[in-house]
Amino acid sequence: MNLGPHADFIVAAYAVTVFVVAGLVAWVVLDYAAQRRILGDLEERGITRRAQRKGGQ
């Protein structure tokens, strides 16, 4: 595929987009893992939410 004389601009635009989207995906995935780990640690230490104590969800 020939991107012509302005190939650098096209490649740079797609590279920036991939970089930013990958960053967003990594942020969501890693943050989820971190929150799950912290919640697990707290529950292991016997700390529960009020809703759980009342038998709710």
Added chain:
Amino acid sequence: MAAIYLANPSRFLTLVNRVLPWLAAITIALFAIGLVRTLHAPDDYQQGATVKIMFIHVPAAWLSMMGWGVMSVAALGTLVWRHPLADVAGKAAAPVGAAFTFICLVTGSLWGRPTWGTYWVWDARLTSVLVMFLLYLGVLALYWTAEDPGRGSRAAAVLTLVGAVNIPIIKFSVDWWNTLHQPASILRMGGNAIDPSILWPLLIMAAAFTLLFFTLHLGAMRNEILRRRVRSMRIMQAQEARA
């Protein structure tokens, strides 16, 4: 009714856990189709191959405005209806919307250099989008730096509603003022002005980006709900330790 049903964060989390893998799979499939169609799309008769930047720039521009729209509805939910998930939705949408606005600005700049001869010009369209990006950063600062999360959320909701004034300015800036940016080519009176060989890849990429937005938004909402649970558990832990 759905708004009342989903007011329970646990119910919302159950729904998100069920929906998110499917949404992610459809997003990846749409991107695969869209990128293949983009690769095979013909060059523009004036701009040549640089038209390929349009397939990421235009969806990012649409989503930057849609992100603010989602935040505006969430802001109303926070300030007027006090829906428990509204604030979560607003806070989760802000970084995603800011990222798409950043993509829009950078790809637009990289497209502008070969087509206009300049990376940047202070015209109405470009400046109003830059203002929206700065507003996104302002909202994020309010969410992330407020000592009292409740006050930070209300301040962010007010700023979001004030910033919503900028959306019609962005949309109609190319009609109201003399700008370097081209006028609307798809959503305009008299129908779209793009050949189907370029329009279809653009629409598929726009659908893929839109689903990506909602996938990331739902994922970020789930994280925010878990973060709030952690916060409330730590507060309870501190109260128990004091007692």
